[in-house]
Amino acid sequence: MLHALSGFGRRRTLQGGAAAAVVLGLLLWWVLPIGEEEPSGSLTFSTGVRSGVYQRYGQRLEGALAKDMPQVSIRLRNSEGSQQNIERVATGKADFTIATADAVATYLQSEKPGFERLRGCVRLYDDYVQLIVPRDSRIRTVADLRGARVGVGQTGSGVLLVADRLMRAAGIDPSSDVTPVHAGIDTMPQRLTDGGLDAFFWSGGLPTAAVENLSEKFAIRLVPLEEPLITELQAVGGSTRYYRSAVMPADAYPGAQQGISVQTVAVSNMLITTDRMDPLTTEAFTRTVIDSRDRIGREVHSAQLVDLRTAIYTDPLPLHEGARRYYRSAKP
16 A cells, blocks of 8 residues: 555656646746747948938947847948948848838839849838028029039939939929039038038938038028929829928928928838848847837937838838738737
């Protein structure tokens, strides 16, 4: 009898140990990631011209990515802007970037190298087109640029794309009716101050630090881009459908606007990659962009405008599968 009880006790002990092992296994399955590993390796993020919003946003995002994706090495690479950014990502020279929707649509329509591989991750914030002149300038409309020396952005920028289109919509040939100066936001403000430019175009989030700094030390004015001009611009069709009428609030550049809001053109920005990027990394990258909005927005105001409700709309690009996974998991 004693022997039987002893055997029964051993069986109970074994069964209890097995049950504990099962419970421990379930706990480990719940706590530890099983299957997919954390993203690792290295990524290149193409940003923008020095002192522009793309570059400033990229610098702050790099810190957030380093915290959220510690096994990934992030390399930032300056660029001339949207057009060069898209070409780099499409051809494998960069992994992620920011670009305007009109520039993306133009790249797709032109069927440039790698266009079919491009994918969207996040609709970010809007760029506002800014035409800046000295406060005492004769230039009151885009049509008044005829004969002027005009900063139109660098050759790989989205600024150049929209500047050319706006001038054509106003009846100006950008190659012969003005003297185009291909320069970035890092040099155009100083050229205006020194008298080397009569005006310059910029397309960026509000406020752009370089324009804000210029307005604080030099008397400038923002030229309105009125509704008839925007209607003419949109009538071209194609990628111009991504332009919309907008208003720069009076406090965007208080020193320049003097309490007056300014009519302009806006176009959305998006975070893009290609189908070469694995879903795990893309999901993590997308999550960091959304989660870091408020933290980055304290330094780069445009980042505050990233909205989870609209981030998924990356037209004209299909959504990357990794970004799709994130949005499914983030649904309220």
